[in-house]
Every structure is written in C-alpha cells, then in structure tokens.
Amino acid sequence: MAEVKDITLTCKDCGQNFVWTADEQEFYKQKNFSAPLRCKNCRVKARAKFDSGNGGSRQSFPITCGQCGAQDTVPFQPRGDRPVLCRNCFKKGDR
Structure with a gap:
C-alpha cells in the first residue's frame, strides 16, 4: 500500500490553504468521509451556524x-x- 502524505487543500469559504495530514486522511478513509472542503476554522464556524438551528440570520x-x-x-x-x-x-x- 502506498504511503499517504500530507496534502495542501484550499478552503472553499475563506480561500486559504490548509494541510490535510496523512493521519486525518486515514481517519476520513476509515469513516468513509469525503475530503474536507473547509479549513478547521471555517469548519468550526459552519458547524456552529448549522448547530444553531437556523443557519444564522435568514431573510424573510x-x-x-x-x-x-x-x-x-x-x-x-x-x-x-x-x-x-x-x-x-x-x-x-x-x-
């Protein structure tokens, strides 16, 4: 099996590069998750917005x-x- 190496990805929200480590890749593979689209900070913000129940302020x-x-x-x-x-x-x- 090929050695897994760290990969640099670009966050879809803030546009900053972030490193997806080999350990994280193994974890994602075990859980059958897709590669992350957001950096850690933006994932935390997105999760907090989702967990608030309303996705932030919403226009009516x-x-x-x-x-x-x-x-x-x-x-x-x-x-x-x-x-x-x-x-x-x-x-x-x-x-």
Whole structure:
C-alpha cells in the first residue's frame, strides 16, 4: 500500500490553504468521509451556524397566500410565476 502524505487543500469559504495530514486522511478513509472542503476554522464556524438551528440570520419575504389570502412570510424570494402558500395551507397540504 502506498504511503499517504500530507496534502495542501484550499478552503472553499475563506480561500486559504490548509494541510490535510496523512493521519486525518486515514481517519476520513476509515469513516468513509469525503475530503474536507473547509479549513478547521471555517469548519468550526459552519458547524456552529448549522448547530444553531437556523443557519444564522435568514431573510424573510412577505407574501399573500395564493390559497387563503392570508399575509405571511417565507424564507425565499417568490418569483411571481407561481402562487405561494402560507405556513398553514402548506402544512395542511392544500396544494
């Protein structure tokens, strides 16, 4: 089996180079993980954002429900080519 060597990767978030050590590569291989895309600092930040439950601050957009006419907000900007439902109608499955 070929000797595993340290590899320099570029973080997809901050653009900085980081070293993926041979030991880390072995661990990732044992766990069947893909190669890391972020440096350690950015991984910690991304995990903290994910663990907070809301992914950080999220923009909301006001809508008028296409089903019942209620005012609500949604976490995406409606394109205007399709009706958007309020939370209640969406949960009820009134589509």
